[in-house]
Amino acid sequence: MEYAHEAIAQLAHQVTQVFKAALEQRLASSPAVVTLADVEKEMRELLRQMGAQALSQFLSLGAGTPVAELPCACGGTLHYQRQREATVTSVFGRITYERAYYAGCQCGKGRAPVDDPYGLVPGAVTAGLAALLGLGGIELSFDESRDWLKAFLLFEVSENTIRSETQALGAVQEEREAEVCQQSQDLDYLQARLREKTPLPTWLYGSLDAAKVRIEPRAKEGKKPENTEAWRDMKVGCWYEAEPVPPVQRSTRQRGKFERVQAVFRAKNMRYYCDILEADAFGKLMWGTGCQVKADLVPELVFVCDGAVWIWNLVKLHYPHAVQIVDWYHAADRLERVAQAAFAALTDRTPWLEQVTADLWAGRVTPVIQACEQLAARCEEARQAVTYFANNVSRMKYDQYRAAGYWIGSGTVESGCKQIVTQRLKKPSAQWDVDGAVQTAKARAAWLSGEWDAVCAKRAALPLAV
Numbered sequence: 001m002e003y004a005h006e007a008i009a010q011l012a013h014q015v016t017q018v019f020k021a022a023l024e025q026r027l028a029s030s031p032a033v034v035t036l037a038d039v040e041k042e043m044r045e046l047l048r049q050m051g052a053q054a055l056s057q058f059l060s061l062g063a064g065t066p067v068a069e070l071p072c073a074c075g076g077t078l079h080y081q082r083q084r085e086a087t088v089t090s091v092f093g094r095i096t097y098e099r100a101y102y103a104g105c106q107c108g109k110g111r112a113p114v115d116d117p118y119g120l121v122p123g124a125v126t127a128g129l130a131a132l133l134g135l136g137g138i139e140l141s142f143d144e145s146r147d148w149l150k151a152f153l154l155f156e157v158s159e160n161t162i163r164s165e166t167q168a169l170g171a172v173q174e175e176r177e178a179e180v181c182q183q184s185q186d187l188d189y190l191q192a193r194l195r196e197k198t199p200l201p202t203w204l205y206g207s208l209d210a211a212k213v214r215i216e217p218r219a220k221e222g223k224k225p226e227n228t229e230a231w232r233d234m235k236v237g238c239w240y241e242a243e244p245v246p247p248v249q250r251s252t253r254q255r256g257k258f259e260r261v262q263a264v265f266r267a268k269n270m271r272y273y274c275d276i277l278e279a280d281a282f283g284k285l286m287w288g289t290g291c292q293v294k295a296d297l298v299p300e301l302v303f304v305c306d307g308a309v310w311i312w313n314l315v316k317l318h319y320p321h322a323v324q325i326v327d328w329y330h331a332a333d334r335l336e337r338v339a340q341a342a343f344a345a346l347t348d349r350t351p352w353l354e355q356v357t358a359d360l361w362a363g364r365v366t367p368v369i370q371a372c373e374q375l376a377a378r379c380e381e382a383r384q385a386v387t388y389f390a391n392n393v394s395r396m397k398y399d400q401y402r403a404a405g406y407w408i409g410s411g412t413v414e415s416g417c418k419q420i421v422t423q424r425l426k427k428p429s430a431q432w433d434v435d436g437a438v439q440t441a442k443a444r445a446a447w448l449s450g451e452w453d454a455v456c457a458k459r460a461a462l463p464l465a466v
């Protein structure tokens, strides 16, 4: 929207006068040095109070001329009662507005029709505030976000409200995912995608991982906490595209040993999704979200993951044509752990590690397995590595992948796991039940995937019917 410059100037002039008068009055009673920061803070508070009044007046405008009767949802008839006040918490704080209120139906329910198009629920928060509370709640613990948000909003919202609004946004994301999964079962939809003109990326990457979340429900009011602490796997999936990073933009880490000889990529258009689900059910989410990004249609679909069996089983089931690559860093790290466990002396460890790492880099997995076998008798880590490499031989043709220009590191989804699970769900004070953990994680994943606005728009439910 655009506002007339003249109108803004006039309002600003009035604000200045009101502000100046209040400031002079305050200084008269208690003289003090006023900094610019003080002025900003006080003026912001004044504007907040004006906003609250303006929003309240705007909502009351919608009251209109009441009609005598309205049809009730039950089929009966509602009768106009009176102009009735309602209170909601908005981005400007608590506001009260008036609207026509209808009741008197045999079902006993009342209704204020003006609330409906705005998605207003008396006593609750507005959609605009919910979006901001969610932004706090996906980033910090609910307790911390209360203080953090107060600095921006200039009023306090309870920890519980921040929790419930954040998780409500996660529930909206859950609904969106359910719709996508439903759609992916529809043949007409799947075929319609073939006729779409939008160009497909040549290469699409997928990755899956999991991280542990401690489930320990909070004590319900008046009840003792249930003794149900348990660790559950939060599975995280990611779809992304890769673009090469020009040499001048590479970070020090990216200029590491192997990147000197390999193209360095960065991920773009990342989409994360997550849930605490068994592998089968998570596979459905992977298929549904994959259909949305046309993972089944792109010329080259590449999965770069760690070596977990459930992951490759899902990939084989849903995307049998995909190129499967064991993340280079996981594989190389495995060798490092064997070397650490098997050799006490650096003089023995270093040459062994250099040789096997070079073999692996060149896609020569057989000598890597043999080298581990030679250590197997005296080293458990080496025995496990033999199985690991033997099970993944076909996913470790690193020479071929590099030649084909594939990105062989799965840092993207790991960073997703870190950002979603470690950074938010593993905060020291965090206590989660399964739904709370999942919904908070889904809200955070939506933000990281650039889907926040879409989630908030769905939360706001209906456009303003002005």
Ligand SMILES: [Zn+2]
Binding pocket: 072, 073, 074, 075, 076, 077, 105, 106, 107, 108, 109
């Ligand atoms: Zn009724």
